[in-house]
Amino acid sequence: MTGVCLLRGVNVGGHAKLPMPAFRTLLEELGARDVRTYVQSGNAVFDHALPAEAVRLRISAALAEQFGLMPEVLVLGAPELAEVVAAQPFAHDDPADAGALHVGFFVRPPGEDAALVAGDTGVAGRDEFVLGERAAYVRCPDGFGRTKLSGGYFERLLGVPVTFRNWRTVLTLAETARVTSAS
Numbered sequence: 001m002t003g004v005c006l007l008r009g010v011n012v013g014g015h016a017k018l019p020m021p022a023f024r025t026l027l028e029e030l031g032a033r034d035v036r037t038y039v040q041s042g043n044a045v046f047d048h049a050l051p052a053e054a055v056r057l058r059i060s061a062a063l064a065e066q067f068g069l070m071p072e073v074l075v076l077g078a079p080e081l082a083e084v085v086a087a088q089p090f091a092h093d094d095p096a097d098a099g100a101l102h103v104g105f106f107v108r109p110p111g112e113d114a115a116l117v118a119g120d121t122g123v124a125g126r127d128e129f130v131l132g133e134r135a136a137y138v139r140c141p142d143g144f145g146r147t148k149l150s151g152g153y154f155e156r157l158l159g160v161p162v163t164f165r166n167w168r169t170v171l172t173l174a175e176t177a178r179v180t181s182a183s
Contacts, residue, residue, distance in 0.1 A: 002181035003032075003055055004081050004173050006105055007042025007063075008072035008163035016069050018042060026066060030058050034180055038172055042071065043165070045176045052077055072107045072161040078177035080134065085174045088167070089130040090139045101167035102144050104136035104151060108160045115157040124148040136162065 005027070010016045020037040023044060027035045032046035032055075048055050056075040063069045076084075090101055110116070120131045127140040127147045136154050140147040144166070151162045165173070 001048055001050070001052065002078040002177050003046055003048050003052055004076045004078065004177050005042070005044045005046070005055075005059060006074045006076075006163050006165065008074070008107065008161055010042035010069070010071050011040045016071055018063070018067060018069060022067070026062050027059070030055070030062060034183075036176055036180070038176065039169065041165075043169065043173055045173060045180055047180060052080075072163065074105055074107045074163060076105075076134075078174075078181045081170075081174050081177055084132070084135050085170060087132045087135075088137055089132075090137060097139075097141075098167050100139050100141045100143075102138045102140065102164050103167065103170050104138060104154050104162040104164045106134055106136075106158065106160050106162055109134075110158040110160050114159055116154075122149070138164075 010018045020040055024035045024037055027044055027046055032048050035044060035046040037044045052075040056073050060073045063071065084103065091097065116131050118131055118133045122129050124147065126142055127138065127149050129136055129138045129149050138147065138149045140149065151164055154162045
């Protein structure tokens with residue numbers, strides 16, 4: 001299985017420091033092959049023989065044991081990430097607009113009592129969102145740092161942790177996963 005790991009809250013805002021070479025080594029020690037990290041915020045693509053949930057649990061335990069870190073860990077298979085990319089509802093042909101797009105991945109599926117459900121949309125000022133099955137798609141033309149449609153917003157309404165990535169990062173991870181799974 002080609003997996004994509006996203007760590008929530010690592011190396012952003014001065015919290016939870018994890019050098020990416022150490023993260024690569026940790027993944028290799030857990031049996032991952034062809035490990036590639038991307039930027040410093042806890043993104044990795046790798047091959048692994050175990051199912052995604054088993055890998056997620058092993059990564060969580062190893063991060064706590066080796067580094068004293070307890071970030072939320074999300075592991076998607078390459079096909080799942082490709083589905084998230086394909087479901088992105090906003091036009092993104094204009095490179096300038098691509099910088100306004102972000103994806104908030106749900107660490108777990110929202111429960112039945114969530115205030116939002118797949119297909120819901122919303123607007124906050126110039127910002128807008130569409131909720132998918134596995135992620136919230138946010139378009140914020142004035143920058144993600146200024147939007148009210150943050151991770152905390154969705155976490156309150158969905159009752160699950162959310163980890164955001166910008167659209168360029170999502171596309172890079174999806175392409176790396178596609179190439180890795182093809183080799």
